[in-house]
Amino acid sequence: MTVGRRRGEELEHALLTAAWAELLEVGYPKLTMDNVAVRAGTSKPVIYRRWPTKAKLVLAALAHYVPLQESDIDTGSLRGDLLELVGRGIERFRRVPGDTLPGLITDTFREPDVFEDLRRRFAQDETPELIRPLLTRAVERGELRTDRCSDRILRVPFDLVRSETVLYGMTIDDAALTEIVDDIVLPLFRLHCGTPANHTAPIAPATGR
Amino acid sequence: MTVGRRRGEELEHALLTAAWAELLEVGYPKLTMDNVAVRAGTSKPVIYRRWPTKAKLVLAALAHYVPLQESDIDTGSLRGDLLELVGRGIERFRRVPGDTLPGLITDTFREPDVFEDLRRRFAQDETPELIRPLLTRAVERGELRTDRCSDRILRVPFDLVRSETVLYGMTIDDAALTEIVDDIVLPLFRLHCGTPANHTAPIAPATGR
Amino acid sequence: MTVGRRRGEELEHALLTAAWAELLEVGYPKLTMDNVAVRAGTSKPVIYRRWPTKAKLVLAALAHYVPLQESDIDTGSLRGDLLELVGRGIERFRRVPGDTLPGLITDTFREPDVFEDLRRRFAQDETPELIRPLLTRAVERGELRTDRCSDRILRVPFDLVRSETVLYGMTIDDAALTEIVDDIVLPLFRLHCGTPANHTAPIAPATGR
Amino acid sequence: MTVGRRRGEELEHALLTAAWAELLEVGYPKLTMDNVAVRAGTSKPVIYRRWPTKAKLVLAALAHYVPLQESDIDTGSLRGDLLELVGRGIERFRRVPGDTLPGLITDTFREPDVFEDLRRRFAQDETPELIRPLLTRAVERGELRTDRCSDRILRVPFDLVRSETVLYGMTIDDAALTEIVDDIVLPLFRLHCGTPANHTAPIAPATGR
DNA sequence: CCTTAATCGAGACGGTACGTCGTGTCTTTAT
DNA sequence: ATAAAGACACGACGTACCGTCTCGATTAAGG
Numbered sequence: 058m059t060v061g062r063r064r065g066e067e068l069e070h071a072l073l074t075a076a077w078a079e080l081l082e083v084g085y086p087k088l089t090m091d092n093v094a095v096r097a098g099t100s101k102p103v104i105y106r107r108w109p110t111k112a113k114l115v116l117a118a119l120a121h122y123v124p125l126q127e128s129d130i131d132t133g134s135l136r137g138d139l140l141e142l143v144g145r146g147i148e149r150f151r152r153v154p155g156d157t158l159p160g161l162i163t164d165t166f167r168e169p170d171v172f173e174d175l176r177r178r179f180a181q182d183e184t185p186e187l188i189r190p191l192l193t194r195a196v197e198r199g200e201l202r203t204d205r206c207s208d209r210i211l212r213v214p215f216d217l218v219r220s221e222t223v224l225y226g227m228t229i230d231d232a233a234l235t236e237i238v239d240d241i242v243l244p245l246f247r248l249h250c251g252t253p254a255n256h257t258a259p260i261a262p263a264t265g266r
Numbered sequence: 267m268t269v270g271r272r273r274g275e276e277l278e279h280a281l282l283t284a285a286w287a288e289l290l291e292v293g294y295p296k297l298t299m300d301n302v303a304v305r306a307g308t309s310k311p312v313i314y315r316r317w318p319t320k321a322k323l324v325l326a327a328l329a330h331y332v333p334l335q336e337s338d339i340d341t342g343s344l345r346g347d348l349l350e351l352v353g354r355g356i357e358r359f360r361r362v363p364g365d366t367l368p369g370l371i372t373d374t375f376r377e378p379d380v381f382e383d384l385r386r387r388f389a390q391d392e393t394p395e396l397i398r399p400l401l402t403r404a405v406e407r408g409e410l411r412t413d414r415c416s417d418r419i420l421r422v423p424f425d426l427v428r429s430e431t432v433l434y435g436m437t438i439d440d441a442a443l444t445e446i447v448d449d450i451v452l453p454l455f456r457l458h459c460g461t462p463a464n465h466t467a468p469i470a471p472a473t474g475r
Numbered sequence: 476m477t478v479g480r481r482r483g484e485e486l487e488h489a490l491l492t493a494a495w496a497e498l499l500e501v502g503y504p505k506l507t508m509d510n511v512a513v514r515a516g517t518s519k520p521v522i523y524r525r526w527p528t529k530a531k532l533v534l535a536a537l538a539h540y541v542p543l544q545e546s547d548i549d550t551g552s553l554r555g556d557l558l559e560l561v562g563r564g565i566e567r568f569r570r571v572p573g574d575t576l577p578g579l580i581t582d583t584f585r586e587p588d589v590f591e592d593l594r595r596r597f598a599q600d601e602t603p604e605l606i607r608p609l610l611t612r613a614v615e616r617g618e619l620r621t622d623r624c625s626d627r628i629l630r631v632p633f634d635l636v637r638s639e640t641v642l643y644g645m646t647i648d649d650a651a652l653t654e655i656v657d658d659i660v661l662p663l664f665r666l667h668c669g670t671p672a673n674h675t676a677p678i679a680p681a682t683g684r
Numbered sequence: 685m686t687v688g689r690r691r692g693e694e695l696e697h698a699l700l701t702a703a704w705a706e707l708l709e710v711g712y713p714k715l716t717m718d719n720v721a722v723r724a725g726t727s728k729p730v731i732y733r734r735w736p737t738k739a740k741l742v743l744a745a746l747a748h749y750v751p752l753q754e755s756d757i758d759t760g761s762l763r764g765d766l767l768e769l770v771g772r773g774i775e776r777f778r779r780v781p782g783d784t785l786p787g788l789i790t791d792t793f794r795e796p797d798v799f800e801d802l803r804r805r806f807a808q809d810e811t812p813e814l815i816r817p818l819l820t821r822a823v824e825r826g827e828l829r830t831d832r833c834s835d836r837i838l839r840v841p842f843d844l845v846r847s848e849t850v851l852y853g854m855t856i857d858d859a860a861l862t863e864i865v866d867d868i869v870l871p872l873f874r875l876h877c878g879t880p881a882n883h884t885a886p887i888a889p890a891t892g893r
Numbered sequence: 894c895c896t897t898a899a900t901c902g903a904g905a906c907g908g909t910a911c912g913t914c915g916t917g918t919c920t921t922t923a924t
Numbered sequence: 925a926t927a928a929a930g931a932c933a934c935g936a937c938g939t940a941c942c943g944t945c946t947c948g949a950t951t952a953a954g955g
Contacts, residue, residue: 068927086372089915100928105917156375159368163295166365166435176434209445213426217418219433220425225385226375236418244457245450271906271945298936309908314938480901480950504790507941518902523943574793577786581713584783584853594852627863631844635836637851638843643803644793654836659872666871690932716910727933732912 071097072104076118085115085160112164112171115157120178123152135195135246139238142187143214147229150222153179158223184208184215192250202251210249214242272308280306281313285327294324294369321373321380324366329387332361344404344455348447351396352423356438359431362388367432393417393424401459411460419458423451481517489515490522494536503533503578530582530589533575538596541570553613553664557656560605561632565647568640571597576641602626602633610668620669628667632660690726698724699731703745712742712787739791739798742784747805750779762822762873766865769814770841774856777849780806785850811835811842819877829878837876841869 075097079088090111094101108114126149130141150158158179165171188211192204217237221227229237272280284306288297299320303310317323335358339350359367367388374380397420401413426446430436438446481489493515497506508529512519526532544567548559568576576597583589606629610622635655639645647655690698702724706715717738721728735741753776757768777785785806792798815838819831844864848854856864 084376090917091915098928100930101917102919102929103927106926109917111916156372159371159375162368162433162435163365163372166368167293172435207445207449209426209442210449212429213422213450216426216429217422219429220421224371224428224432226371226381233418236416240416240419240458241422241454245453248453249449274905277906299938300936308906310938311908311940312906315905318938482900482951486901502794508943509941516902518904519943520903520945521901524900527943529942574790577789577793580786580851580853581783581790584786585711590853625863625867627844627860628867630847631840631868634844634847635840638839638846642789642846642850644789644799651836654834658834658837658876659840662875663868663871667867692931695932717912718910725933727935728912729914729934730932733931736912 068097068099068103069107072099072107072114073118073121076114077122080115080118080154080157084154085156088115090114110164110168110171112161112168116161116165116171116175116178119153119157119161123149125178130191131194134198135191135200136238136243138191138194139214139242140234142191143218143238143242144231144234146215146218147222147234150179150218151228155222155226185211188214192246195246196250200252201246204250206246206249210245213245214238217241277306277308277312278316279330281308281316281323282327282330285323286331289324289327289363289366293363294365297324299323319373319377319380321370321377325370325374325380325384325387328362328366328370332358334387339400340403343407344400344409345447345452347400347403348423348451349443351400352427352447352451353440353443355424355427356431356443359388359427360437364431364435394420397423401455404455405459409461410455413459415455415458419454422454423447426450486515486517486521487525490517490525490532491536491539494532495540498533498536498572498575502572503574506533508532528582528586528589530579530586534579534583534589534593534596537571537575537579541567543567543596548609549612552616553609553618554656554661556609556612557632557660558652560609561636561656561660562652564633564636565640565652568597568636569646573640573644603629606632610664613664614668618670619664622668624664624667628663631663632656635659695724695726695730696734697748699726699734699741700745700748703741704749707742707745707781707784711781712783715742717741737791737795737798739788739795743788743792743798743802743805746780746784746788750776752805757818758821761825762818762827763865763870765818765821766841766869767861769818770845770865770869771858771861773842773845774849774861777806777845778855782849782853812838815841819873822873823877827879828873831877833873833876837872840872841865844868 404410
């Protein structure tokens, strides 16, 4: 049943695959180093040599199976860009087992380095860097007057997405995505980054209640 | 050394106190039923008779030590009410050890009943019920035209607070609170719930960048 | 479902019955005070008020359900008397669950009073008192010259029976009983208590090999 | 404090030693796997990997510390051989804590394989195999006519020893040993295995009462 | 007849041990 | 040198029973 002695990348890939499969099957709390080792057809020391804690292993699996999408976004309108960007974010969170991010937060809360890594990939830090280019292009197109606004404003769209997905375990459908962009994010951006006088974009809410 | 045989509420209180102390000292992941029992001067079966899982024990300790504050809010203005309400929420989250809520989410993710309980106390569900009365009074005062808007809009303030506290492990100071209310929440409420024509409240952002 | 509140002898009998039933069903090691209480439809303190240890409870149940048989034996011959007496002993041991006597010995080994009680009822002490009268009558009938011989000789028959039943968990059938009496016990008694010159009882072994 | 990580035989020996010490100190009923582990400076899983039950552990300790003595016996006379053999048996039982064999019997009564092992080492089975060679040599020397007699006869000496030691918790001194051999065992063997006509060994009892 | 005392039933308590599982380290053997 | 394999020390898990204690409810006996 042996596949021969693997090493290097091949072995690493087998481990991440095993970790990911365990994550999907039993969830973060019940994922064990033992089972990952067995599933990968290897032994625990091989895992510990690479990732000294369960959190680091899972974070590595997450980075491998739910990578950041770096491709540029340019749909021609700020609204289109935001729908695309936030939609991608929702899709990313959708692929992460619901107990995984809270589990990682819990386990890394007292380990600043890993917590920082986690944050960079799945939390706040991704937002400003991702969103500001959209605003910059919107200014170039004449949709906004400036791309200067506080980070907190920029974080709003993903804060809402994370709240619903990570904290509430909900899924966000297209209607909800539209509501977030049209009723919350776009108005805020227009308020804080200004709207040229002749621009006639609708500011009224898209959905009522 | 014995304190006599305790029962009922006295014993329960000792257990919740021990659990809370462990939570503060070692954090959620390292809190063990064994240590809670020892700290409370009792034994594990006594705990398990009341709370069959660590998550339920911790949630009970949380409900005991960080209770919902039900007292009414009426400062005379929507802005004042929001500052008070969101400020209270921030204070509540500040008192919860940072790894506790994510830990509870992780461990209860597959137990709908406990997860629901957790959500009711520390997540989404508290928001609409808490905020809508503020809007209703604002309408009565003539600050807004209507209190009808989608739940998602109502959730915005606490979604932002939770993102920063629970997910990022940050603390929110008064300046941040002011920014959230003045630059994000109030404008959104005014946009979606209308502003009477003669009302002259400032809509401009309070902070720039 | 309640039978009314019992007390005194009725309650005691219910407890002994429950203990005996547990003994038969699950055996001595798995008999628990808890289960006996439940089975008897009462509670543990009621048991402990009467028998402070499991061993004493079981010994009481044993004394109740496998009592000493005191009726006189007089078949007219020493051989007949021995067959009857040893046969009765075998029957008594047969009715005691196989793990019970060793269990009692183990648990009472360091409690001289209970151990003594156990020994009186199920071990060595019963032998000399029971057997010597048989010898006395045999002397009166002229089968033996004297009833004086060492206790160890008198204990032989029941030592053999106890070895096979208690220690080996075996059952002793009639053939084995006959062999014990004819090939071992009778010859020893005749050797040590003498045989009148004109007595013509067979001394040859009843069974060969 | 640590003795370094032990493995294999060294560790096994430490466990058996700890078990044996516990047996001597607190006796079979109060011997716990926990305490054995602590005493051996290791942990319970290490024990359970080797012996899944307390009975098997104790039996292993017994086999290690009270081994069967295989050395040949040849004193030149049947009486001498028996005194030696039975004396060795008494010595073996003397070294076993008094509650241990009954405890093992109790706990293994429903596990035929372990019970069998126990029986082979400390009960009936040892007897015929050990005694018959003595008879065979006695025949060769002309002390007996045949070595053919029933197993039950052969078991008599050790049945008596076991009764007194295991069941009564008594110790057997030299006088008692002599009585058993001279007054019970030798006469029975001579009766059932015959005595050559010209043999002038005394058949009269050595002790009276 | 009614009070009083005793004991029943029910079950929680402080505690010990169980047998299992997971962690992170270490040793051994084989590649 | 590192992989595979697995044992090791450790500690926590959740459960079972122990023997004790508290608390009404019920019963029997005595005033």
